[in-house]
Amino acid sequence: MNTCKATVRVLLAHRTYIIIYLVLMGIMMFTLSWSQITAANRTVADAYEPEKVNVAVVDRDANRGGIADGLRDYLSDSATLVELDDDPESLQQAVASNWTDLIVIIPRGYADDFIEAVRSGGDMPKVETVTSYTSGAGTIGGMNVNGFLSLTRIALIGENVQVDDSELAAWYAKMIGGTSSGSSAGGSAAGAAGQMNGQMSGQMAAGQNGDWSRLMNGSADGSTAIDLDSLPEGSLSDLTTTDVQAAAKRAARTAHDAKANRPVAVENVTSQDDRNAGAANPVASGFGDTMKTAIYPLFLTLSVCVSLVARVFGTGELRRRLMATPSASIGLKRMSVLCGFALLICMGYLVVALGLTAATGANIASIPVGGVVMTFVSICMFALMCTACGFMLGEFGASDTVANGFANVFGLLILFASGIAFPMSMMPDAMVAVAKLTPGWWYCTAIDEALGAGSASGMDMAGWAAATGIVALFAVAFVCVGLAAGRFRRSRPNAVASTVTQLAEA
Helix, strand or coil, X not given: CHHHHHHHHHHHHCHHHXXXXXXXXXXXHHHHHXXXXXHHHCCCCCECCCCCEEEEEEECCCCHHHHHHHHHHHHCCCEEECCCCCCHHHHHHHHHCCCCCEEEEECCCHHHHHHHHHHHCCCCCCCEEEECCCCCHHHHHHHHHHHHHHHHHHHHHHHHEECCHHHHHHHHHHHHCCCCCHHHHHHHHHHHHHHHHCCCCCCCCCCCCCCCHHHHHCCCCCCCCCCHHHCCCCEECCCCHHHHHHHHHHHHHHHHCCCCCCCCECCCCCCHHHHHHCCCCHHHHHHHHHHHCCHHHHHHHHHHHHHXXXXXXXXXXXXXXXXXXXXXXXXXXXXXXXXXXHHHHHHHHHHHHHHHHHHCCCCHHHCCHHHHHHHHHHHHHHHHHHHHHHHHHHHCCCCHXXXXXXXXXXXXXXXXXXXXXCCHHHCCHHHHHHHCCCHHHHHHHHHHHHHXXXXXXXXXXXXXXXXXXXXXHHXXXXXXXXXXXXXXXXXXXXXXXXXXXXXXXX
Protein backbone atom coordinates (compact mmCIF):
# COMPACT_ATOMS: atom_id res chain seq x y z
CA MET A 1 0.00 0.00 0.00
CA ASN A 2 2.86 2.38 0.77
CA THR A 3 4.32 1.72 -2.69
CA CYS A 4 1.00 2.52 -4.35
CA LYS A 5 0.66 5.74 -2.38
CA ALA A 6 4.21 6.75 -3.19
CA THR A 7 3.58 6.16 -6.89
CA VAL A 8 0.47 8.34 -6.80
CA ARG A 9 2.39 11.06 -4.97
CA VAL A 10 5.12 11.03 -7.61
CA LEU A 11 2.49 11.39 -10.33
CA LEU A 12 0.85 14.28 -8.52
CA ALA A 13 4.21 15.91 -7.97
CA HIS A 14 4.68 15.96 -11.74
CA ARG A 15 1.11 16.97 -12.56
CA THR A 16 2.42 19.70 -14.85
CA TYR A 17 3.22 17.06 -17.43
CA ILE A 18 -0.26 15.59 -17.06
CA ILE A 19 -1.89 18.99 -17.56
CA ILE A 20 0.21 19.87 -20.60
CA TYR A 21 0.46 16.52 -22.33
CA LEU A 22 -2.87 14.94 -21.45
CA VAL A 23 -5.31 17.81 -20.95
CA LEU A 24 -4.06 20.53 -23.26
CA MET A 25 -2.81 18.21 -26.01
CA GLY A 26 -5.99 16.19 -25.68
CA ILE A 27 -8.12 19.30 -26.13
CA MET A 28 -6.14 20.21 -29.23
CA MET A 29 -6.60 16.77 -30.76
CA PHE A 30 -10.28 16.73 -29.86
CA THR A 31 -10.69 20.09 -31.57
CA LEU A 32 -9.12 18.75 -34.74
CA SER A 33 -11.34 15.70 -34.58
CA TRP A 34 -14.42 17.88 -34.06
CA SER A 35 -13.62 19.95 -37.13
CA GLN A 36 -13.16 16.81 -39.23
CA ILE A 37 -16.43 15.25 -38.06
CA THR A 38 -18.47 18.42 -38.60
CA ALA A 39 -16.91 18.95 -42.03
CA ALA A 40 -17.74 15.37 -43.02
CA ASN A 41 -21.37 15.75 -41.89
CA ARG A 42 -21.87 19.18 -43.49
CA THR A 43 -24.38 19.03 -46.31
CA VAL A 44 -23.36 20.28 -49.74
CA ALA A 45 -25.82 22.35 -51.74
CA ASP A 46 -26.87 21.11 -55.17
CA ALA A 47 -26.26 24.53 -56.73
CA TYR A 48 -23.43 26.98 -56.31
CA GLU A 49 -24.59 30.23 -54.75
CA PRO A 50 -21.80 32.80 -54.69
CA GLU A 51 -21.80 35.43 -52.00
CA LYS A 52 -23.06 38.77 -53.20
CA VAL A 53 -20.71 41.74 -53.26
CA ASN A 54 -21.61 45.29 -52.28
CA VAL A 55 -21.42 47.57 -55.32
CA ALA A 56 -22.10 51.30 -55.55
CA VAL A 57 -22.69 52.82 -59.02
CA VAL A 58 -21.96 56.55 -59.18
CA ASP A 59 -23.38 58.04 -62.41
CA ARG A 60 -21.87 61.32 -63.60
CA ASP A 61 -23.27 61.03 -67.13
CA ALA A 62 -26.94 61.57 -66.20
CA ASN A 63 -27.81 58.04 -67.34
CA ARG A 64 -27.23 58.90 -71.00
CA GLY A 65 -27.69 55.81 -73.12
CA GLY A 66 -29.24 54.04 -70.12
CA ILE A 67 -25.81 52.68 -69.20
CA ALA A 68 -26.13 53.38 -65.46
CA ASP A 69 -29.61 51.84 -65.15
CA GLY A 70 -28.61 48.91 -67.35
CA LEU A 71 -25.52 48.29 -65.23
CA ARG A 72 -27.55 48.34 -62.01
CA ASP A 73 -30.09 45.96 -63.54
CA TYR A 74 -27.29 43.68 -64.75
CA LEU A 75 -25.64 43.56 -61.29
CA SER A 76 -28.87 43.19 -59.31
CA ASP A 77 -28.69 39.37 -59.31
CA SER A 78 -25.01 39.01 -58.46
CA ALA A 79 -24.44 42.03 -56.19
CA THR A 80 -26.08 44.13 -53.50
CA LEU A 81 -26.45 47.67 -54.77
CA VAL A 82 -25.49 50.39 -52.30
CA GLU A 83 -26.60 54.00 -52.59
CA LEU A 84 -23.70 56.40 -52.38
CA ASP A 85 -23.62 60.18 -52.70
CA ASP A 86 -21.31 61.61 -55.32
CA ASP A 87 -19.19 63.82 -53.12
CA PRO A 88 -15.56 63.42 -52.05
CA GLU A 89 -16.35 62.90 -48.37
CA SER A 90 -18.85 60.08 -49.02
CA LEU A 91 -16.54 58.35 -51.47
CA GLN A 92 -13.54 58.55 -49.16
CA GLN A 93 -15.57 57.35 -46.17
CA ALA A 94 -16.96 54.40 -48.15
CA VAL A 95 -13.46 53.37 -49.18
CA ALA A 96 -11.88 53.87 -45.74
CA SER A 97 -14.64 52.09 -43.82
CA ASN A 98 -14.89 49.24 -46.36
CA TRP A 99 -18.60 49.97 -46.73
CA THR A 100 -18.62 48.70 -50.30
CA ASP A 101 -16.57 46.08 -52.11
CA LEU A 102 -16.62 48.01 -55.38
CA ILE A 103 -17.36 51.58 -56.44
CA VAL A 104 -18.08 52.12 -60.15
CA ILE A 105 -17.91 55.71 -61.39
CA ILE A 106 -19.33 56.43 -64.86
CA PRO A 107 -17.59 59.64 -66.01
CA ARG A 108 -19.21 62.49 -67.90
CA GLY A 109 -19.50 61.94 -71.62
CA TYR A 110 -19.10 58.19 -71.28
CA ALA A 111 -22.05 57.42 -73.60
CA ASP A 112 -20.56 59.55 -76.38
CA ASP A 113 -17.16 57.93 -75.94
CA PHE A 114 -18.86 54.53 -75.98
CA ILE A 115 -20.59 55.26 -79.29
CA GLU A 116 -17.40 56.59 -80.84
CA ALA A 117 -15.46 53.50 -79.78
CA VAL A 118 -18.09 51.21 -81.32
CA ARG A 119 -18.21 53.21 -84.55
CA SER A 120 -14.42 53.36 -84.96
CA GLY A 121 -13.69 49.87 -83.67
CA GLY A 122 -11.34 51.24 -81.03
CA ASP A 123 -10.86 50.21 -77.43
CA MET A 124 -13.75 50.58 -75.05
CA PRO A 125 -13.67 53.59 -72.72
CA LYS A 126 -12.89 52.70 -69.13
CA VAL A 127 -15.09 53.36 -66.15
CA GLU A 128 -13.44 54.34 -62.88
CA THR A 129 -13.46 51.61 -60.24
CA VAL A 130 -12.35 51.50 -56.62
CA THR A 131 -12.06 48.01 -55.09
CA SER A 132 -11.97 46.95 -51.46
CA TYR A 133 -8.61 46.43 -49.80
CA THR A 134 -9.80 43.56 -47.59
CA SER A 135 -10.80 40.91 -50.13
CA GLY A 136 -11.00 40.00 -53.79
CA ALA A 137 -14.77 40.44 -53.97
CA GLY A 138 -14.39 43.87 -55.54
CA THR A 139 -12.20 42.43 -58.29
CA ILE A 140 -14.87 39.86 -59.11
CA GLY A 141 -17.46 42.64 -59.23
CA GLY A 142 -15.21 44.59 -61.60
CA MET A 143 -15.14 41.60 -63.94
CA ASN A 144 -18.95 41.63 -64.00
CA VAL A 145 -18.93 45.33 -64.90
CA ASN A 146 -16.57 44.68 -67.81
CA GLY A 147 -18.80 41.81 -68.89
CA PHE A 148 -21.83 44.12 -69.04
CA LEU A 149 -19.98 46.69 -71.12
CA SER A 150 -18.77 44.00 -73.53
CA LEU A 151 -22.28 42.58 -73.93
CA THR A 152 -23.66 46.06 -74.52
CA ARG A 153 -21.12 46.68 -77.27
CA ILE A 154 -21.87 43.34 -78.93
CA ALA A 155 -25.61 44.00 -78.79
CA LEU A 156 -25.17 47.49 -80.17
CA ILE A 157 -23.11 46.24 -83.11
CA GLY A 158 -25.35 43.26 -83.81
CA GLU A 159 -28.54 45.31 -83.89
CA ASN A 160 -27.23 48.15 -86.06
CA VAL A 161 -24.67 46.66 -88.46
CA GLN A 162 -25.55 46.84 -92.18
CA VAL A 163 -24.15 44.48 -94.84
CA ASP A 164 -24.53 45.14 -98.56
CA ASP A 165 -26.81 42.49 -100.10
CA SER A 166 -24.85 42.20 -103.32
CA GLU A 167 -21.54 41.69 -101.50
CA LEU A 168 -23.11 39.08 -99.30
CA ALA A 169 -24.60 37.31 -102.35
CA ALA A 170 -21.20 37.25 -104.05
CA TRP A 171 -19.54 35.85 -100.97
CA TYR A 172 -22.20 33.14 -100.67
CA ALA A 173 -21.84 32.19 -104.31
CA LYS A 174 -18.09 31.96 -103.88
CA MET A 175 -18.46 29.69 -100.88
CA ILE A 176 -21.03 27.46 -102.61
CA GLY A 177 -18.76 27.28 -105.61
CA GLY A 178 -21.59 26.91 -108.18
CA THR A 179 -22.27 29.35 -111.04
CA SER A 180 -25.61 27.87 -112.12
CA SER A 181 -27.12 28.47 -108.73
CA GLY A 182 -25.74 31.95 -108.52
CA SER A 183 -29.12 33.64 -108.88
CA SER A 184 -30.81 31.43 -106.38
CA ALA A 185 -27.81 31.68 -104.10
CA GLY A 186 -27.94 35.39 -104.50
CA GLY A 187 -31.61 35.35 -103.52
CA SER A 188 -30.85 33.27 -100.46
CA ALA A 189 -27.91 35.53 -99.66
CA ALA A 190 -30.11 38.54 -99.98
CA GLY A 191 -32.59 36.91 -97.64
CA ALA A 192 -29.78 36.23 -95.19
CA ALA A 193 -28.55 39.77 -95.50
CA GLY A 194 -32.07 40.95 -94.89
CA GLN A 195 -32.13 38.89 -91.74
CA MET A 196 -28.94 40.50 -90.51
CA ASN A 197 -30.24 43.98 -91.28
CA GLY A 198 -33.52 43.28 -89.58
CA GLN A 199 -35.43 44.24 -92.74
CA MET A 200 -36.81 40.83 -93.80
CA SER A 201 -38.46 37.94 -92.06
CA GLY A 202 -35.58 35.64 -93.00
CA GLN A 203 -37.63 32.87 -94.52
CA MET A 204 -36.30 31.54 -97.83
CA ALA A 205 -38.64 30.91 -100.71
CA ALA A 206 -39.35 27.30 -101.61
CA GLY A 207 -37.19 25.87 -104.35
CA GLN A 208 -34.10 27.93 -103.58
CA ASN A 209 -30.88 25.95 -103.65
CA GLY A 210 -28.99 28.06 -101.11
CA ASP A 211 -28.35 26.18 -97.87
CA TRP A 212 -26.65 28.20 -95.13
CA SER A 213 -26.32 25.19 -92.87
CA ARG A 214 -23.90 23.68 -95.37
CA LEU A 215 -21.52 26.55 -94.76
CA MET A 216 -21.39 26.01 -91.02
CA ASN A 217 -19.34 22.82 -91.37
CA GLY A 218 -17.62 23.53 -94.69
CA SER A 219 -18.10 24.39 -98.33
CA ALA A 220 -20.28 22.58 -100.83
CA ASP A 221 -17.89 19.67 -101.20
CA GLY A 222 -17.15 19.63 -97.47
CA SER A 223 -13.45 20.25 -97.98
CA THR A 224 -13.15 23.90 -97.02
CA ALA A 225 -14.31 25.30 -93.69
CA ILE A 226 -16.02 28.66 -93.60
CA ASP A 227 -13.64 31.60 -93.35
CA LEU A 228 -15.21 34.27 -91.17
CA ASP A 229 -12.51 36.74 -92.12
CA SER A 230 -13.65 36.57 -95.72
CA LEU A 231 -17.14 37.82 -94.87
CA PRO A 232 -17.96 41.21 -96.40
CA GLU A 233 -17.41 44.06 -94.04
CA GLY A 234 -20.45 45.72 -92.56
CA SER A 235 -21.06 49.31 -91.68
CA LEU A 236 -22.77 51.00 -88.78
CA SER A 237 -25.44 53.58 -89.31
CA ASP A 238 -25.53 56.72 -87.26
CA LEU A 239 -25.71 55.49 -83.67
CA THR A 240 -27.65 57.40 -81.05
CA THR A 241 -28.02 57.17 -77.31
CA THR A 242 -31.37 55.51 -77.94
CA ASP A 243 -29.57 52.65 -79.68
CA VAL A 244 -27.16 52.40 -76.75
CA GLN A 245 -30.08 52.29 -74.32
CA ALA A 246 -31.72 49.43 -76.22
CA ALA A 247 -28.42 47.54 -76.28
CA ALA A 248 -27.91 48.11 -72.55
CA LYS A 249 -31.37 46.75 -71.79
CA ARG A 250 -30.70 43.72 -73.95
CA ALA A 251 -27.38 43.09 -72.19
CA ALA A 252 -29.06 43.43 -68.80
CA ARG A 253 -31.72 40.89 -69.78
CA THR A 254 -29.04 38.28 -70.36
CA ALA A 255 -28.19 38.39 -66.65
CA HIS A 256 -31.75 37.33 -65.81
CA ASP A 257 -32.09 34.76 -68.59
CA ALA A 258 -32.03 31.32 -66.99
CA LYS A 259 -31.21 29.68 -70.32
CA ALA A 260 -28.22 31.94 -70.95
CA ASN A 261 -27.02 31.77 -67.32
CA ARG A 262 -27.58 28.26 -66.12
CA PRO A 263 -26.83 27.65 -62.43
CA VAL A 264 -23.61 25.84 -61.65
CA ALA A 265 -24.53 22.36 -60.53
CA VAL A 266 -22.51 20.74 -57.75
CA GLU A 267 -21.75 17.11 -58.42
CA ASN A 268 -20.85 15.17 -55.32
CA VAL A 269 -17.88 13.08 -56.41
CA THR A 270 -15.99 11.09 -53.80
CA SER A 271 -12.73 9.25 -54.21
CA GLN A 272 -12.40 5.51 -53.81
CA ASP A 273 -10.76 6.00 -50.40
CA ASP A 274 -13.64 8.18 -49.20
CA ARG A 275 -16.21 5.68 -50.46
CA ASN A 276 -14.43 2.85 -48.69
CA ALA A 277 -14.02 4.89 -45.49
CA GLY A 278 -17.72 5.55 -45.17
CA ALA A 279 -19.05 2.46 -46.89
CA ALA A 280 -19.99 0.59 -43.72
CA ASN A 281 -20.97 3.22 -41.18
CA PRO A 282 -20.02 6.92 -41.37
CA VAL A 283 -20.84 7.42 -37.67
CA ALA A 284 -18.50 4.61 -36.70
CA SER A 285 -15.82 6.09 -38.96
CA GLY A 286 -16.11 9.46 -37.19
CA PHE A 287 -15.91 7.79 -33.79
CA GLY A 288 -12.87 5.81 -34.91
CA ASP A 289 -11.12 8.95 -36.18
CA THR A 290 -11.63 10.54 -32.76
CA MET A 291 -10.16 7.53 -31.00
CA LYS A 292 -7.16 7.64 -33.32
CA THR A 293 -6.27 11.11 -32.11
CA ALA A 294 -5.35 9.59 -28.73
CA ILE A 295 -1.99 8.55 -30.19
CA TYR A 296 -0.04 11.71 -29.45
CA PRO A 297 -1.34 12.81 -26.00
CA LEU A 298 -1.48 9.24 -24.73
CA PHE A 299 2.09 8.47 -25.75
CA LEU A 300 3.46 11.73 -24.34
CA THR A 301 1.68 11.42 -21.01
CA LEU A 302 2.37 7.77 -20.24
CA SER A 303 5.91 7.52 -21.56
CA VAL A 304 7.06 10.63 -19.68
CA CYS A 305 5.17 9.98 -16.43
CA VAL A 306 6.14 6.31 -16.23
CA SER A 307 9.76 7.23 -16.96
CA LEU A 308 9.74 9.82 -14.18
CA VAL A 309 8.25 7.38 -11.67
CA ALA A 310 10.81 4.72 -12.57
CA ARG A 311 13.63 7.23 -12.29
CA VAL A 312 12.45 8.44 -8.88
CA PHE A 313 12.21 4.89 -7.55
CA GLY A 314 15.56 3.93 -9.06
CA THR A 315 17.84 6.63 -7.74
CA GLY A 316 19.69 7.31 -4.54
CA GLU A 317 18.91 5.88 -1.15
CA LEU A 318 15.39 4.83 -2.19
CA ARG A 319 16.76 2.45 -4.80
CA ARG A 320 19.12 0.82 -2.30
CA ARG A 321 16.29 0.40 0.20
CA LEU A 322 14.08 -1.19 -2.42
CA MET A 323 16.86 -3.55 -3.48
CA ALA A 324 17.39 -4.63 0.11
CA THR A 325 13.73 -5.38 0.83
CA PRO A 326 12.77 -9.08 0.77
CA SER A 327 9.49 -8.37 -1.06
CA ALA A 328 9.58 -8.82 -4.83
CA SER A 329 6.15 -7.30 -5.42
CA ILE A 330 7.13 -3.64 -5.02
CA GLY A 331 7.87 -3.23 -8.72
CA LEU A 332 4.65 -5.01 -9.62
CA LYS A 333 2.64 -2.75 -7.34
CA ARG A 334 4.23 0.31 -8.89
CA MET A 335 3.48 -0.88 -12.41
CA SER A 336 -0.07 -1.84 -11.47
CA VAL A 337 -0.72 1.72 -10.31
CA LEU A 338 0.71 3.07 -13.56
CA CYS A 339 -1.38 0.64 -15.61
CA GLY A 340 -4.46 1.70 -13.65
CA PHE A 341 -3.61 5.32 -14.44
CA ALA A 342 -3.39 4.39 -18.14
CA LEU A 343 -6.72 2.55 -17.93
CA LEU A 344 -8.44 5.63 -16.48
CA ILE A 345 -7.08 7.72 -19.35
CA CYS A 346 -8.41 5.21 -21.88
CA MET A 347 -11.84 5.17 -20.28
CA GLY A 348 -11.95 8.96 -20.25
CA TYR A 349 -10.92 9.14 -23.89
CA LEU A 350 -13.64 6.64 -24.85
CA VAL A 351 -16.33 8.63 -23.03
CA VAL A 352 -15.24 11.92 -24.58
CA ALA A 353 -15.06 10.37 -28.07
CA LEU A 354 -18.61 9.07 -27.77
CA GLY A 355 -19.75 12.44 -26.44
CA LEU A 356 -18.16 14.33 -29.35
CA THR A 357 -19.74 11.97 -31.85
CA ALA A 358 -23.15 12.45 -30.27
CA ALA A 359 -22.68 16.23 -30.13
CA THR A 360 -22.40 16.37 -33.91
CA GLY A 361 -25.94 15.05 -34.17
CA ALA A 362 -24.94 11.51 -35.12
CA ASN A 363 -26.75 8.50 -33.71
CA ILE A 364 -24.14 6.73 -31.61
CA ALA A 365 -26.52 3.78 -31.26
CA SER A 366 -25.63 2.91 -34.86
CA ILE A 367 -22.07 2.11 -33.79
CA PRO A 368 -21.79 -1.64 -33.22
CA VAL A 369 -21.21 -2.54 -29.59
CA GLY A 370 -18.65 -5.14 -30.55
CA GLY A 371 -16.72 -2.53 -32.49
CA VAL A 372 -16.70 -0.18 -29.51
CA VAL A 373 -15.43 -2.97 -27.25
CA MET A 374 -12.67 -3.92 -29.66
CA THR A 375 -11.72 -0.27 -30.07
CA PHE A 376 -11.42 0.08 -26.29
CA VAL A 377 -9.23 -3.02 -26.15
CA SER A 378 -7.04 -1.53 -28.88
CA ILE A 379 -6.54 1.76 -27.06
CA CYS A 380 -5.78 -0.14 -23.85
CA MET A 381 -3.16 -2.16 -25.67
CA PHE A 382 -1.69 1.03 -27.13
CA ALA A 383 -1.62 2.55 -23.63
CA LEU A 384 0.18 -0.56 -22.39
CA MET A 385 2.74 -0.06 -25.15
CA CYS A 386 3.21 3.57 -24.06
CA THR A 387 3.67 2.43 -20.46
CA ALA A 388 6.26 -0.13 -21.58
CA CYS A 389 8.10 2.60 -23.48
CA GLY A 390 8.17 4.73 -20.33
CA PHE A 391 9.43 1.74 -18.36
CA MET A 392 12.23 1.33 -20.90
CA LEU A 393 13.22 4.99 -20.56
CA GLY A 394 13.21 4.68 -16.78
CA GLU A 395 15.41 1.59 -16.87
CA PHE A 396 17.86 3.50 -19.04
CA GLY A 397 17.96 6.16 -16.33
CA ALA A 398 16.74 8.89 -18.69
CA SER A 399 16.52 12.36 -17.18
CA ASP A 400 13.48 14.63 -17.50
CA THR A 401 14.97 16.36 -20.53
CA VAL A 402 15.86 13.11 -22.30
CA ALA A 403 12.48 11.55 -21.58
CA ASN A 404 10.57 14.60 -22.85
CA GLY A 405 12.74 14.87 -25.94
CA PHE A 406 12.36 11.20 -26.84
CA ALA A 407 8.62 11.25 -26.19
CA ASN A 408 8.03 14.30 -28.38
CA VAL A 409 10.22 13.16 -31.28
CA PHE A 410 9.02 9.57 -31.35
CA GLY A 411 5.45 10.70 -30.64
CA LEU A 412 5.46 13.00 -33.66
CA LEU A 413 6.84 10.17 -35.79
CA ILE A 414 4.04 7.90 -34.64
CA LEU A 415 1.47 10.64 -35.23
CA PHE A 416 2.48 11.51 -38.78
CA ALA A 417 3.12 7.89 -39.77
CA SER A 418 -0.28 6.72 -38.55
CA GLY A 419 -2.32 8.44 -41.30
CA ILE A 420 -4.10 10.89 -39.00
CA ALA A 421 -2.34 14.03 -40.21
CA PHE A 422 -2.90 13.27 -43.91
CA PRO A 423 -4.17 10.28 -45.90
CA MET A 424 -1.81 7.43 -46.48
CA SER A 425 -2.51 7.66 -50.22
CA MET A 426 -0.53 10.91 -50.22
CA MET A 427 2.54 9.28 -48.70
CA PRO A 428 5.34 7.93 -50.88
CA ASP A 429 5.97 4.20 -50.80
CA ALA A 430 9.11 4.63 -48.73
CA MET A 431 7.18 6.53 -46.06
CA VAL A 432 4.49 3.86 -45.98
CA ALA A 433 7.15 1.22 -45.41
CA VAL A 434 8.56 3.24 -42.50
CA ALA A 435 5.07 3.84 -41.10
CA LYS A 436 4.43 0.10 -40.85
CA LEU A 437 7.40 -0.12 -38.48
CA THR A 438 5.67 2.12 -35.92
CA PRO A 439 2.95 1.08 -33.45
CA GLY A 440 0.72 4.02 -34.48
CA TRP A 441 0.08 2.49 -37.90
CA TRP A 442 -1.10 -0.79 -36.41
CA TYR A 443 -3.18 0.95 -33.74
CA CYS A 444 -5.10 2.87 -36.42
CA THR A 445 -5.40 -0.30 -38.51
CA ALA A 446 -6.85 -2.14 -35.52
CA ILE A 447 -9.51 0.58 -35.05
CA ASP A 448 -10.40 0.48 -38.75
CA GLU A 449 -10.78 -3.28 -38.65
CA ALA A 450 -12.82 -3.12 -35.43
CA LEU A 451 -15.30 -0.57 -36.80
CA GLY A 452 -15.32 -1.76 -40.39
CA ALA A 453 -13.99 1.53 -41.76
CA GLY A 454 -12.64 1.24 -45.28
CA SER A 455 -14.51 -1.99 -45.96
CA ALA A 456 -18.09 -2.54 -47.02
CA SER A 457 -18.06 -5.99 -45.40
CA GLY A 458 -17.99 -4.56 -41.87
CA MET A 459 -15.69 -5.39 -38.98
CA ASP A 460 -12.88 -7.87 -39.45
CA MET A 461 -12.06 -9.59 -36.18
CA ALA A 462 -9.08 -11.46 -37.58
CA GLY A 463 -7.52 -8.29 -38.96
CA TRP A 464 -8.22 -6.48 -35.70
CA ALA A 465 -6.61 -9.26 -33.66
CA ALA A 466 -3.52 -9.27 -35.87
CA ALA A 467 -3.06 -5.48 -35.69
CA THR A 468 -3.66 -5.38 -31.93
CA GLY A 469 -1.24 -8.28 -31.45
CA ILE A 470 1.47 -6.35 -33.29
CA VAL A 471 0.95 -3.40 -30.92
CA ALA A 472 1.32 -5.86 -28.02
CA LEU A 473 4.58 -7.09 -29.55
CA PHE A 474 5.89 -3.52 -29.50
CA ALA A 475 5.07 -3.41 -25.77
CA VAL A 476 6.89 -6.70 -25.18
CA ALA A 477 9.89 -5.42 -27.11
CA PHE A 478 10.07 -2.24 -25.04
CA VAL A 479 9.82 -4.23 -21.80
CA CYS A 480 12.57 -6.60 -22.89
CA VAL A 481 14.87 -3.75 -23.87
CA GLY A 482 14.13 -2.03 -20.55
CA LEU A 483 14.85 -5.17 -18.51
CA ALA A 484 18.11 -5.68 -20.35
CA ALA A 485 19.15 -2.08 -19.77
CA GLY A 486 18.21 -2.26 -16.07
CA ARG A 487 20.13 -5.49 -15.57
CA PHE A 488 23.16 -3.95 -17.24
CA ARG A 489 23.02 -0.86 -15.03
CA ARG A 490 22.62 -2.92 -11.85
CA SER A 491 25.43 -5.32 -12.75
CA ARG A 492 27.88 -2.49 -13.50
CA PRO A 493 27.04 0.31 -11.09
CA ASN A 494 30.49 1.87 -11.32
CA ALA A 495 30.27 2.09 -15.13
CA VAL A 496 26.98 3.91 -15.15
CA ALA A 497 27.10 5.88 -11.93
CA SER A 498 28.13 9.50 -12.10
CA THR A 499 31.27 10.56 -10.31
CA VAL A 500 30.43 12.19 -6.97
CA THR A 501 32.90 13.85 -4.67
CA GLN A 502 31.96 13.70 -1.00
CA LEU A 503 33.53 15.94 1.60
CA ALA A 504 33.51 14.71 5.14
CA GLU A 505 34.70 16.46 8.23
CA ALA A 506 37.50 14.78 10.08
